Amino acid sequence: MTSATDSPLPAVTRLIATDLDGTLLRDDKTLSDRTIAALSAAEEAGIEVFFVTGRPLRWMEVVSPVVQGHGMAICANGAAVADLHDASLVTVHPLGREIALDVVAVLRDAAPGVSFAVELTTGIHYEPAYPPFHMDPGATVAVAEKLLHEEVPGTAAPVLKVLAHHPEMTPDAFLALARDIAGDRASFTRSSPTALLEISGLGVSKARTLAECCAERGIGPAEVVAFGDMPNDVEMLSWAGASFAMGNAHPAAMAAASGVTLTNDEDGVAVVIERILAAR
Structure with a gap:
């Protein structure tokens, strides 16, 4: 170097x-x-x-x-x-909602204690257990499955990424686990010093x-x-x-x-x- x-x-x-x-x-x-x-x-x-x-x-x-x-x-x-x-x-370049729901389900099963936030083009929303966003006081607080639900396909705001937070795992271990179990469905990365994954559309x-x-x-x-x-x-x-x-x-x-x-x-x-x- x-x-x-x-x-x-x-x-x-x-x-x-x-x-x-x-x-x-x-x-x-x-x-x-x-x-x-x-x-x-x-x-x-x-x-x-x-x-x-x-x-x-x-x-x-x-x-x-x-x-x-x-x-x-x-x-x-x-x-x-x-x-x-x-x-x-x-x-x-959105993350498909069905794929997002699939990834949420897989991570819930593999990493008990995980909580999620959903970043849309219109703003962020998150689960009750997710660390709150003080910069986004208008966020909806609900389970990810509800946040990702779409009444009529193609009518809701695009999903830019889903964030997954774990209170106990180390950041790199959480990233490695997610890529191992769902890396064929979405892109996983991280930029936080905590165990916070950023999940985007596959290849994004x-x-x-x-x-x-x-x-x-x-x-x-x-x-x-x-x-x-x-x-x-x-x-x-x-x-x-x-x-x-x-x-x-x-x-x-x-x-x-x-x-x-x-x-x-x-x-x-x-x-x-x-x-x-x-x-x-």
Whole structure:
């Protein structure tokens, strides 16, 4: 693993793809002045910036104030593409409700004590035992089977992802179990330090949706630099021509990246962007 100062960069960088929590954002969930300046300088140099996150669109206010030309975001681990300029969803890759119900049933049986939340394009709802979302006071509280029920097929809001929380299992063990018993039905990943799984449609990932967005722009993986820190970033870090795991990253992200940079609290993303711009 090479460092931020000596890891190879693309001959031409046309797009920067960066995760938010634990990566671009500091631990206090803010952007440093140095990072804001680096993003602005990249844009001025003609490099597109994509925020690629597990967050839903409604939680993107943290970066919206610094959006200039770089207003595109891939949200919910690839389940949605959003335009932050008008807070609209451009593309959705939903999780089928029948598949979601099947996965819920399988996990209930394999991991007693699990609780669920359902992230729709219109907001999140969760079970009584699920850790409450203080940022979403309007959520419906009910069992997942009721939250996923659809009176008339195709009429309810699309499901972006289902979240599964276990109060006792270790995060990586819970992820491994879910992938083993239901990995043929849906995509499982995680980005939280707790045993919280994020379940998307089969094949949905940050990498797949980023690849689609890049293809629309005539940008190849060799022209992309990506940043991330958790298992939900692994596919993206592997896909990009150059990628950097944060100094605070999960071992799986470290293994997938072509280089490592400083931690999120040390402006690790800005350090690499400054190097990209200095080389132009």
